[in-house]
Amino acid sequence: MNTGIDVSRIERFGALYIAAARLKSMSKWKVIIAAVDIGNPLFYLIAVGIGIGVLVEKGSGTSGTSGIKYIAFIAPALLASSAIAAVMDETVFPTIEGFKWRKLFFAQNATPITGRQIALGVYLSALCRAISSVSIYYTLLIAFNVVEFGLSALLIPVAVLGGGAFGAIILYAAAKIEKDDQFFNILGRLVIMPMFLFSGTFFPLSSMPIYLQPIGWVSPLWHATELGREAAFDYGLSALMVGVHITYLSTLVILGITLAMSQFERRLAK
Amino acid sequence: MSKPLISVRGLTKKFDDFTAVDGINFDVAKGESFGLLGPNGAGKSTTMRILSATSTRTSGTVEILDKDPEKFGPLVRAHLGVVPQQDNLDGELTVSENLFIYGRYFGLSKKFINGKIEELLEFAQLEEKRDVKVEALSGGMKRRLTIARGLVSEPDILLLDEPTTGLDPQARHILWDRLFRLKEQGVTLVLTTHFMDEAEQLCDRLVVMDKGAIMAEGSPQGLIKEYSSKEVLEVRFGSDRNKQVAPQLAQMCERMETLPDRLLMYTEDGEKLLERIAAANLHPTTSLVRRSSLEDVFLRLTGRTLIE
Incomplete structure (x- = not known):
């Protein structure tokens, strides 16, 4: 009885094995995922491009939106939000399922795979899903002539970075909250929704009263949106602010995933 | 050793x-x-x-x-191969996919796992369920699959x-x-x-x-020998009478346990004991002679039954 299991190999690639398994599970939902990832942008592009956008431009032209069409102004924010939604889907649900419902994490942890690798694997697979969602969204933006192909392709990594920053923190929270499943309903309604509305998504953050602006400052969505606007059109962001946004989002990624990895390890070892 | x-x-x-x-x-x-x-x-x-x-x-x-x-x-x-109390299979994946993915967690090659899957499906008597989603399996099949999964790495x-x-x-x-x-x-x-x-x-x-x-x-036999008698006579007199006759019966055997619904009398020869009970003019409504089991060992050691 000797299969010659190479533990050092598992130490190196364990997180990728977990990510591969997660992608396999996701592939079972590919029709639904594709419908959401194509349908959602379509609805926004039609509603905002034809409806709200026309109304906004009738009112104030493009003076409030850096001189560009309203739909183009909000497109980077929509892209980042779709990355956030995708990462949320693929971190919160699998984590609760893994620890509680089906206890898949305990099965995975009964192999040489560690809790830290499980956390990282789930996170990586969520990023894959975000890359796919955002790429579809970006393709539709090009197709609808909202942005021009070119430097604007940077919208994809920027949106994924925004989704990844939020997702890393959420992954930690999902592993940390052991009892209250309702937490995530509340999170959706009282954190995600206000974040979506008040992160400079539909209007510049500076047009909000100063006491509401901190919502944007802490929100990964605002940072990703600002970066995205700089990538998509001549937004006039200073090099300093570009640095600040990238640093903030990267810090959240590292902080979140570090916390999540040790929380996974701790919870599985109970 | x-x-x-x-x-x-x-x-x-x-x-x-x-x-x-x-x-x-x-x-x-x-x-x-x-x-x-x-x-x-x-x-x-x-x-x-x-x-x-x-x-x-x-x-x-x-x-x-x-x-x-x-x-x-x-x-x-x-x-190690681990089979937990609660089957933690991936219900969305098929039987063979579950085995495959688990083998990958041990870093095993695709070729090795694919060969192993054939062997394990046969062992678990799940050859015909290979491409069926785990959700659709019966409890016994899931259990066998969980055991097969635990064997994928030849632990x-x-x-x-x-x-x-x-x-x-x-x-x-x-x-x-x-x-x-x-x-x-x-x-x-x-x-x-x-x-x-x-x-x-x-x-x-x-x-x-x-x-x-x-x-x-x-060993099971060793424990039974050490902590119980060779045979057990189970008698029932009806729930009220059980308690009344208990003291008298306790004199007639090596040891006795009084359970809510029956009395367990420990003895080397159950039939002989039953005859003596009849001779004492006590007539149980039902009686059963059986050999001692680990249940009796547990009862002796803890005063309680295994399944309560």
Whole structure:
């Protein structure tokens, strides 16, 4: 009885094995995922491009939106939000399922795979899903002539970075909250929704009263949106602010995933 | 005797104020089928989680294949097959996909796993269910698949936590047959159960656990010999009369246990005892002579039955 299991190999690639398994599970939902990832942008592009956008431009032209069409102004924010939604889907649900419902994490942890690798694997697979969602969204933006192909392709990594920053923190929270499943309903309604509305998504953050602006400052969505606007059109962001946004989002990624990895390890070892 | 595969000394596990496992000691030798018998809440599953090199301990030492599972988790787990109490299969994936993905967690090559899947499907009698989603399987099939999954890496030790709990009698017998085959192949089995018939069928040696402690250790037959009589006479007089006649009956046998619905009389010869009861003009409504089982051992040791 000797299969010659190479533990050092598992130490190196364990997180990728977990990510591969997660992608396999996701592939079972590919029709639904594709419908959401194509349908959602379509609805926004039609509603905002034809409806709200026309109304906004009738009112104030493009003076409030850096001189560009309203739909183009909000497109980077929509892209980042779709990355956030995708990462949320693929971190919160699998984590609760893994620890509680089906206890898949305990099965995975009964192999040489560690809790830290499980956390990282789930996170990586969520990023894959975000890359796919955002790429579809970006393709539709090009197709609808909202942005021009070119430097604007940077919208994809920027949106994924925004989704990844939020997702890393959420992954930690999902592993940390052991009892209250309702937490995530509340999170959706009282954190995600206000974040979506008040992160400079539909209007510049500076047009909000100063006491509401901190919502944007802490929100990964605002940072990703600002970066995205700089990538998509001549937004006039200073090099300093570009640095600040990238640093903030990267810090959240590292902080979140570090916390999540040790929380996974701790919870599985109970 | 060669060095044991598993060696446990003074193992203790506390959850806040609650002591789930309280200073237990045991060894498991290579090729042995070792059981932890006890009621729910005895600390069996907690012990199993520690043996599976996933859960941490509060104190004591554990060595599995000469290594501390807490320090060398992945290395130790590479040699274990784990079958948890609750099937934690991926319900969205098919039977063969579950086996494949699990094999990958051990870093095994695709070629090796694909060959192994054929062998395991046959072992688990699931050849025809290969492409069926796990959600659609019966309880017995899921259980067999979980065991097959635990074997994908050809482990040195297979750990089974309550392998047949929740299964119907037929499914249990199929499973016992499969486990017996593994035992014949020389796989070291460690299993927990609260079924005494399961312990008698599968275990070469076992420990009786209650409230986190080990009450006794030995082979099933050895334990029965040590803690019980050869035969047991079960008599029923009806729930009210049981108590009335108990003192008189207790004089007539080596030992007696009074259960809510029946009296258990321990003796070397049940038929002879029954004759003496009749001669004393006591007439039970029903009577049964049987040989002693591990259930009787547990009752003797703890004053309680295994399944309450």
